[in-house]
Amino acid sequence: MNKAIESWIREHEADMVESLCGLVRIPAISPLDGGQGELAKAEWAEGLIERLGLPRPERYDAIDPKARGGVRPNLIVKIPGRTPLTTWFVSHLDVVPEGDRALWETDPFEPFVKDGRVYGRGSNDNGQELIASLYAAAAYRRLGILPETQIGLAFVADEELGSVFGITHLLEKGVFGKDDLVVVPDGGNDKGDFIEVAEKSVLWIQFTIEGKQVHASRPDLGNNACRAANFFSVELDEALHKVFPETDPLFEPSCSTFEPTRRFANVANVNTIPGRETLAFDCRILPQVRLDEVESVIRDVQSKIERKTGVKIGSENVQRAEAAPVTPSDSPVVSRIRNSVRRIYGFEPKVGGVGGGTCAAHFRKMGIPAVVWAQESDTAHMPNEFAVIEHMLNEALVFADMAGAE
Numbered sequence: 001m002n003k004a005i006e007s008w009i010r011e012h013e014a015d016m017v018e019s020l021c022g023l024v025r026i027p028a029i030s031p032l033d034g035g036q037g038e039l040a041k042a043e044w045a046e047g048l049i050e051r052l053g054l055p056r057p058e059r060y061d062a063i064d065p066k067a068r069g070g071v072r073p074n075l076i077v078k079i080p081g082r083t084p085l086t087t088w089f090v091s092h093l094d095v096v097p098e099g100d101r102a103l104w105e106t107d108p109f110e111p112f113v114k115d116g117r118v119y120g121r122g123s124n125d126n127g128q129e130l131i132a133s134l135y136a137a138a139a140y141r142r143l144g145i146l147p148e149t150q151i152g153l154a155f156v157a158d159e160e161l162g163s164v165f166g167i168t169h170l171l172e173k174g175v176f177g178k179d180d181l182v183v184v185p186d187g188g189n190d191k192g193d194f195i196e197v198a199e200k201s202v203l204w205i206q207f208t209i210e211g212k213q214v215h216a217s218r219p220d221l222g223n224n225a226c227r228a229a230n231f232f233s234v235e236l237d238e239a240l241h242k243v244f245p246e247t248d249p250l251f252e253p254s255c256s257t258f259e260p261t262r263r264f265a266n267v268a269n270v271n272t273i274p275g276r277e278t279l280a281f282d283c284r285i286l287p288q289v290r291l292d293e294v295e296s297v298i299r300d301v302q303s304k305i306e307r308k309t310g311v312k313i314g315s316e317n318v319q320r321a322e323a324a325p326v327t328p329s330d331s332p333v334v335s336r337i338r339n340s341v342r343r344i345y346g347f348e349p350k351v352g353g354v355g356g357g358t359c360a361a362h363f364r365k366m367g368i369p370a371v372v373w374a375q376e377s378d379t380a381h382m383p384n385e386f387a388v389i390e391h392m393l394n395e396a397l398v399f400a401d402m403a404g405a406e
C-alpha cells in the first residue's frame with residue numbers, strides 16, 4: 001500500500017486510542033434499553049471529524065421522541081476520490097447497556113488502556129472500527145492524496161435494536177448507490193481472515209402441546225402431552241433434515257440446521273402426567289431454501305402428531321428472518337477487501353456465510369452487495385469488553401488500502 005498513508009496511520013496510533021477513549025466515555029444506548037440515544041456521541045464525533053480536517057458531516061436525523069433531542073442521528077462523511085466509485089465503511093454509534101456492573105473490573109464508560117487494549121462498553125462494538133475508518137479517511141485528507149475511490153463514512157444509530165432509525169433510514173433516503181462498495185466492519189474474528197458474504201435464514205419457533213393432565217397411575221383418563229411432545233420433536237427433527245438436505249460450501253456447517261433447543265418445565269412431580277408441554281426449535285436455513293417450504297413441512301408434522309395422539313399443537317414464531325441475497329464471491333467489493341487483507345496481513349482470507357442476521361443484510365435486500373469484515377476479539381456485549389489497539393491499526397490500513405492509493 002501507499003507508504004505515506006501507512007506511516008501516517010501508524011504515527012497516529014496514540015491519537016486513535018485517545019479518540020476511541022473519547023467515544024467510550026459517551027454512552028449511546030437506545031431509549032428502548034433505558035438510554036438517551038446517540039445525539040451526545042454524534043455531536044462529539046462531529047467535533048472529532050472537524051479536528052481531523054475532514055469535510056463537515058451531513059446529518060440524517062431520524063425522529064424518535066423518546067431519545068434526547070427527539071432524534072436518532074446518523075452521520076455521513078464523504079471525501080472525494082479519482083473515480084466516481086465510493087467505498088463505504090458503515091459503523092454504528094450505539095452500544096448495548098453494560099449489563100451486570102459487578103462483572104466489570106473497571107467502569108464500563110470510563111475507558112481503561114492496558115496491555116495494548118482499550119477496555120469499555122462499545123470499545124470493540126463498534127468504536128474500534130468507527131475510529132479505524134475515520135483515520136483511514138483522515139490519512140488521505142491530511143496528506144492531500146486523492147484515493148482511487150471516494151471514501152464514504154457512515155456512523156449510524158440504532159444498530160443494536162433493529163436499525164429502523166439507523167441504516168434503514170439512510171437506505172430510504174437514498175444515501176447509497178447500487179454500484180457502491182459497502183463494508184460493514186461489525187463482525188469477524190481475531191485473526192481477521194473471515195469475510196462474511198451471506199447468512200442463513202433464521203426461524204425460532206415455539207410449540208405448545210395440549211393434552212390432558214391426570215394422575216400418573218391413570219393414563220387411560222388423560223392424554224400425555226409429554227409423550228406427544230417427544231413424538232413430535234423426534235418426528236419434526238427427522239422430517240426437516242430429510243426434506244432439506246441441501247448443502248452450500250459457503251457455510252459452516254454447510255447444511256441447514258434444525259435443532260430442538262428449549263424445553264419448558266412442565267409438572268413439579270414424577271407422578272403426574274403433564275397436560276401441557278412447550279418446546280422450541282432453532283432453525284438456520286440456507287438462503288436457497290424458502291422459509292414457507294420449511295413452514296409447510298412443520299405444519300404437516302403438527303397435524304400428523306395431532307391425528308396420532310389426539311393432542312392440539314400450537315406454534316408461535318419467536319423470530320423469523322428470511323435471509324438476504326448472497327453477495328457474490330466475485331463481486332468487486334469482495335475482490336477488493338480480499339486483496340487488501342492479503343496485502344496487509346500476508347494471508348488469504350476465507351469468504352463465507354454465517355448463521356444469520358447481520359447489518360449487511362439491509363444492503364443486500366436493497367440489491368447492494370455488502371461484506372462484513374473486521375479483526376476483533378470476541379468481546380462484544382460482554383462485561384470487560386475490549387478493543388485490541390493493533391487490530392484497530394490493521395483495520396485502518398485495510399480500509400485505506402481498499403480505497404486505493406497508487
Ligand SMILES: [Zn+2]
Pocket residue numbers: 092125126159186
Ligand atoms: Zn455491532
